[in-house]
Amino acid sequence: MTANVFALEIRNLQKRYRRHVALKDLNLTVPRGAVMGLVGPNGAGKTTAFAIIAGLLRSNGGSINVLGEGPYDPVRHKGRLSLLPQDAHIPGHSRVKETLVYFARLQGLAHRPAVYAAEKTLEWVDLSDRADAPVSTLSHGMIRRLSAGQAFIGDPDLVLLDEPTSGLDPRQVVRIRELVLSRRGRQTIVVSSHILSEIEAACDHIAFIDKGVTTRQDAMDNIVHRNRSLTIFLTRPLTAVPDALPQQFPEVSFRLSDNGTRMIVHFQDGHSASTMNRMLLPVLFSMGIDVEEIRRGSDLEKIYLEDPANQH
Amino acid sequence: MSREFKDMRLIAGHDYRDSFRSRRMLVWMILYLCVAVGSTFIFCQVLRAVEREIAKVAAVETGEKAGGVTESLQKSKAFREIVNNLIEEPELADQLLSLPPLVLFYAWFSFTFMPLLVIILCSDTIARDIQTRYVRFNLFRTSRAAYVTGKSVSAASLLLAALLVSGLASMVVGAFRLHPFDFFAVLPHILFFVVKCWVFMLAFLGIALMASQLRSSPLQAQILGLLTYFFLMILGPIARMKAGPGLARLWELGNLISPGPKVAGLWMPDIASNLKAAAFSAGLGLFYFAIGFLVFSRRDL
Numbered sequence: 001m002t003a004n005v006f007a008l009e010i011r012n013l014q015k016r017y018r019r020h021v022a023l024k025d026l027n028l029t030v031p032r033g034a035v036m037g038l039v040g041p042n043g044a045g046k047t048t049a050f051a052i053i054a055g056l057l058r059s060n061g062g063s064i065n066v067l068g069e070g071p072y073d074p075v076r077h078k079g080r081l082s083l084l085p086q087d088a089h090i091p092g093h094s095r096v097k098e099t100l101v102y103f104a105r106l107q108g109l110a111h112r113p114a115v116y117a118a119e120k121t122l123e124w125v126d127l128s129d130r131a132d133a134p135v136s137t138l139s140h141g142m143i144r145r146l147s148a149g150q151a152f153i154g155d156p157d158l159v160l161l162d163e164p165t166s167g168l169d170p171r172q173v174v175r176i177r178e179l180v181l182s183r184r185g186r187q188t189i190v191v192s193s194h195i196l197s198e199i200e201a202a203c204d205h206i207a208f209i210d211k212g213v214t215t216r217q218d219a220m221d222n223i224v225h226r227n228r229s230l231t232i233f234l235t236r237p238l239t240a241v242p243d244a245l246p247q248q249f250p251e252v253s254f255r256l257s258d259n260g261t262r263m264i265v266h267f268q269d270g271h272s273a274s275t276m277n278r279m280l281l282p283v284l285f286s287m288g289i290d291v292e293e294i295r296r297g298s299d300l301e302k303i304y305l306e307d308p309a310n311q312h
Numbered sequence: 313m314s315r316e317f318k319d320m321r322l323i324a325g326h327d328y329r330d331s332f333r334s335r336r337m338l339v340w341m342i343l344y345l346c347v348a349v350g351s352t353f354i355f356c357q358v359l360r361a362v363e364r365e366i367a368k369v370a371a372v373e374t375g376e377k378a379g380g381v382t383e384s385l386q387k388s389k390a391f392r393e394i395v396n397n398l399i400e401e402p403e404l405a406d407q408l409l410s411l412p413p414l415v416l417f418y419a420w421f422s423f424t425f426m427p428l429l430v431i432i433l434c435s436d437t438i439a440r441d442i443q444t445r446y447v448r449f450n451l452f453r454t455s456r457a458a459y460v461t462g463k464s465v466s467a468a469s470l471l472l473a474a475l476l477v478s479g480l481a482s483m484v485v486g487a488f489r490l491h492p493f494d495f496f497a498v499l500p501h502i503l504f505f506v507v508k509c510w511v512f513m514l515a516f517l518g519i520a521l522m523a524s525q526l527r528s529s530p531l532q533a534q535i536l537g538l539l540t541y542f543f544l545m546i547l548g549p550i551a552r553m554k555a556g557p558g559l560a561r562l563w564e565l566g567n568l569i570s571p572g573p574k575v576a577g578l579w580m581p582d583i584a585s586n587l588k589a590a591a592f593s594a595g596l597g598l599f600y601f602a603i604g605f606l607v608f609s610r611r612d613l
Contacts, residue, residue: 054452057612074455078315083452088445093334102326106319106453134333150449 006068007032007158007188008053013062015048015212022048024212026062030205032157033185037203037220038192039304045212046192047086050160054083067157079108084151086162092136096127096146099135100153107154117153124179125149141172148176152183159183161191165198177202200224200300208304216307225266226297230276232263235290242287249279257302264298319454323462324469331470340433340474347429348418348478349485355417356489382413383492407581414486414493415501418479422509423575426475427516427541434467434520435537436530438608443528447613456609464521464601471517472510479506508578511590515571516541518597525604540600548572571596 006029013026023045030036038046051057053064055072064071067080090099097118104114122128125145130138138146148164161180165173173195180189180202193199199206200220207217220226237260245254253266267276273296284291331337363382385391386409399405408416438460441447450459479502487493523537551566552573567573574596577589 051448051612054448056448056451058610072452074451074458075315077452079453081452083448085445085448088448090449091330091334091444091446094330095333098329102322103449103453105322106450108315147449 005031006065007034008067008190009063009065010049010053011063013049013052013064014060015045015052015057016060022212023052023059023062025214026209026212027214028207028217030188030190032188034205035180035184035189035191035203036205036207037199038190038207038209039194039196039199040192040209042194043211044209046209047162048212049209050083050085050162050190050192053160054081056083079154080157082107082151082154082156082159084147084159084161084164086166088147090135090143090147092134094135095131096133096135096138097122097131100146100150103150104153107156109154121149121153124152126175141168144168145172145175148179152179152187155187157187159187159189161189163192163194165193165195173198196301196304206300208307220300221297224297224300224303226273228267229297230265230267230273230280231295231298232265232280232284232291233293233295234261234263235292237261238263238289242289244287245283248283252276316455316458319458320462320465323450323454323459324465327463327466328469331466337470337473340470341477343429343433344474344478345481347425348481351421351425352414352417352482352485353489355414355421356485359413359490386413401580403581404579407579410581411501412493412498414482414490414498415505418482418502419505419509419579422475422478422505423512423578426478426509426513427571430471430513430516431520431537431541432534434471434517435523435534437463437467437521438524439527439530439533442613443530445613451613457605460521460525460601460605460608464517467521468510468514468517471513472506475506475510475513476503479503508586508590512571512575512578512593514597515574515593515600516597518600519544519571522600522604525608544570545572569596569599 008028008030010026010028013023014021015023022043026045026049028036028038028049038049040046048057052059053066053072055074066072066077069076072081100118100121101111101114104117105111107114109117119128119131122131125148127138127142127146127149130142135143135146144164144167148161151159151161164176164180168176177198180191183189184202184204191199191203204220205218206220206223208215216223238256239260241254241256241263246252249267251268252271255264255266256262257264265276265280277294281291281294331340359382366385392405392409395409396402396405399408411419438447441450441463447459483495483498483502486498487495519540520537523533523540527533527536547566548570549572551563551570554560555563555567571593574589574592577585577592580586580589
């Protein structure tokens, strides 16, 4: 049953490096077709978790179910899983296209489809003009795009992206995000990143990890309360929530944050964000409160930082 | 064809092409070429000096180039008797007396010194990929067995190419420095010894690949490879001396795991001895490779 629902299930995963505990009790369930964001500070265990899922590291306990067929096995999972490793290097003398063809063939593709897949990937990561160049002549951003591209070659069912945007300039960050978004629904993608706005923009599920433990995991909508809250950015800060607001909307809770520049509005499941906007805005304007911007849900960054489980 | 075998072939082919691009192949070729040219040149010089001395003592004529006196000597009955007395096995003595001096030198030099080159050049084969974490791009796509086997096949092919180059380079130097020198008569002997030498090197390749799978640093792998090489080179003769009845039979084990003693069978003229020695060398290589893989297959990468 779970084989049909989850692309990845991790239960009580543990990993020790001699005395250092990298993973203490990691639990994760990733639905098929989801884009799951893995968020946590440096050393939280994200890279270790990816390496164990891909069969590169051995765990000291717990269980992993990859694509409903047990822990990673090179025969069972042939061509169905891929990884963008964080600190791995493609040899500098390797040619760009040839490397992708090689990876595609190892992924299980025959020669012609592998060449086709490599060419499509090069187009996709905007490196077609560097197809015959040695990897050593590419910039850091280009290498990162090439590495991201190789993770999608052969259309694997489960793609693990470890810090895909690290060290990239803003334009390249957007490009990587677009790459991930273009695959949403077609493949299951698990992506780790420090940039919470990126995770928020690209992922529909999220898990917080800290010190090798999953502190929280849910659908993005539930975490940021997209369907139950609004964040109103105010032009002028308020010192307190005007009394009239809770009186007029007794089922709605109001709270100020960021020195009174933001008003967080929580409402019941029966309301939608648009009806709340329609009802709330005229009242705010009538009180002389100017609004700069309204956002559905709360800021992921704020939720993450305010979550007691993530406090050090 | 099984998926594993296909992957192994793919990895070997990619690694072999990569060795061209990375200039690893070029370094190997230049190194083997230089060693072959240099050593053959020195051999010709030494042979020339020895022949001059012999010619002086025997009061016979010697030509401009080396080789003439040696060839006459090889054919002389007295010399053949001396060699037969020195070497207890008449078949081996006949074989040595029938081979051209250059072939004798090439085979001796290759059997003696090329193993060290193999250890130095091959010990980082897999360790380098572990250190740069390049393995992480590969090992979720294929099995660890297919990966290391592919890399090993590529290293073995590279070795064969390097030995061929060194054999041909020796022949070219011989053609210029030795007289008489029948290129086409020497060629089959050299090629035969290239193949024999390659099979003998498989044992050392196994040691190098074992070290490469055990360590994550190329330098550490090279040091481990060299230490194992020197240990086994010392162990072989000691084990041969100490082996005897009773508990001393345990020393035979030392003899068995040392690649050195296997070379004797490769010098013999009969195919049966050659095949036995070749099988032992290849088997020993596989044994050391398997020890490395036993750890590699379970280690964190």
